[in-house]
Amino acid sequence: MKGLSRNIVLVQDPKDKSEAPLISISDLDGLLGLVQAAALEIHPWGSTVTDWERPDMVVMDLDPGEGVTWEAVIDAAQEVRERFEAHGLAAFVRTSGGKGLHVVTPLKPKADWKRVKAFTKAIADAMASDSPDRYVSTISKAKRRGKILVDYLRNQRGATAVASYSTRARPGAPVAMPLAWDELSTQIGPAYFTVANTPTRLASLSADPWEGFRSAAVPLPAKGANRGAS
Secondary structure: OOOOOOOOEEEOOOOOOOOOOEEEOOOHHHHHHHHHOOOOOOOOOOOEOOEOOOOOEEEEEEEEOOOOOHHHHHHHHHHHHHHHHHOOOOOEEEEOOOOOEEEEEEEOOOOOHHHHHHHHHHHHHHHHHHOOOOEEOOOOHHHOOOOEEEEOOOOOOOOOOOOOOOEOOOOOOEEOOEEOHHHOOOOOOOOOOEOOOHHHHHHHOOOOOOOOOHHHOEOOOOOOOOOOOO
């Protein structure tokens, strides 16, 4: 667009050069450029422009259907964490600023999109198979009432997930907020953090709730994902 900040770089998808360019930032100046351009939601890929084809993170989006309690969403996040840790993967959690939670795992970018998607699908399918009364792994809304969608489709090429600390274009201006696992409680709901109270939270933190995120990255395990906690 006209007046685009020089710190926002246009990049071309190397596999689809017929499409319009994507935008890329690499530092705080680029982020401020997006804010100045009135960007309310920032949704990055799960990979970087230095390695388009190998993801450096996994995002499991836990999206509750009608009638699901927040406590059940917390339990689902803990189960995803246990399943990831059973495969030697670290797990971090954040509110999505929407209805649910994201469980995020840093990866060393070794596996390609196809393998990462297959791994996360296997996790979601195993949860749905082990607890069909609690989870589904298919998008169909007809099957989601009273259940939590374990959405693994963020982990495919071209898909995005909201960034940590991003505002959401929703009533109340909620923020996708990284949490420490011991902060998960019924007192902190899915849209608890907003542009109004986020500065207070950040000022009161004694440590980054996602401290060590990048240093915890390991390659995606070669084994299947149907092993782990149930």
